[in-house]
Amino acid sequence: MGTVLIVDGSDVCRGPIIEFALQKQFAGEGPLAAETVISRGLEAQNHDLICDLAAGRLGQSMRAATFSVSHRSRPITVEDAEQADLILTAERHHRSAVVRLSPISRGRTFTLKEALVLTSVLTDEVRTGRSPRPTDLANTVALLDEVRGSIPLIEPPMHTSVFHRDRALPAADPLALVDGHEDAAIHRHATDEAYQVALTLGSRLVDLTEDPMARIGGTPNDWWWRQHA
Template sequence: MRVLFVCSGNICRSPLGAQVLTARLGPDAPAFVVESAGTIAQDGAPMDDAAAAQSVRLGGSPDGHRARYLTAVIAGSADLVLTAERSHRAAVVSLAPRTAKRAFTVKQFARVLDGLEPAELGGVSTPEELVALVARLRGTVPPLADPADDDVDDPYRRSTATHERVADEIAAALVVVADALRAVR
């Protein structure tokens, strides 16, 4: 299964998400291809130092990350797309319309998973089936009072405290995502 994280520059949120998810998947990580891209990325740019430090703090491995620009091929090849913001999800779907049922903000995907009853997960036996279930049921989970709460702030060139808060938001969502992916692997 291919999991793609998307943010703007592919130097803070999306590589951190990919690295932390890989760490959280633990021994099951080899069953997944976890990668990232950015809607305005400069190909080859290194990961932001502050974001890399947060990745390490959360068990990720930022070594060797290089930014890459999001293309229709990259988006279309993903089985699950997790974005930092709703605008990134819209960009993914615009590039590759068939991703509409596989693209979510990372917080939205975790929120819908959290809202599922154990019985709803009973017939799910693969990660792809899990994504399809979440897509079908995303409209049944009560909406947020403020839709912007599904977005993860951009910490680029902001304080260490902002980087830490953003990393913790991503990591909290990924605990739920990783647990669900491991359970159906």
């Protein structure tokens, strides 16, 4: 059993959304069902509630309602970072802050979107036999770190406001989930994106560590049908 640590700014929006989505994907009898998922904030105050928009994004199920009313923000500690098997951050500067807090955590720290890209690459590596199928979360994270060095680094776009009369809008970082609290539309988009990316990542992590034949207990044709149904 291991721990997935989610890190954002205040732990009231993106962090709890990602935490809930990963818990949802790991639940059941799969290989990651025993993993603990927690969220922390770099500037969090103790015991702040999840924001209303984030709570609404989790849905109307009893599980979502229970999570929303029980979540309280917590600031990250060195122990949190050093004990986590996988650290996922909302933005690139959060990733840097975690590594400054705990340098030994560098190989286990990714932005959420970065991890999504790397799991896609690792899935192809496993499918083609170039990489062994990971057996658990820690093994998966080690392989993701190896893959990280084999693909081009995605840099954030340059700000060009100096060349224009009016100040340009902030350029989007392709590896970041924006905060968006300053604008209602951006905030809605940010909560939707955090939830969907986390759901996809959670599903891919489960698939990576799960033997397809063991999951269905059937023939190769059964496996193909389950994948394409």
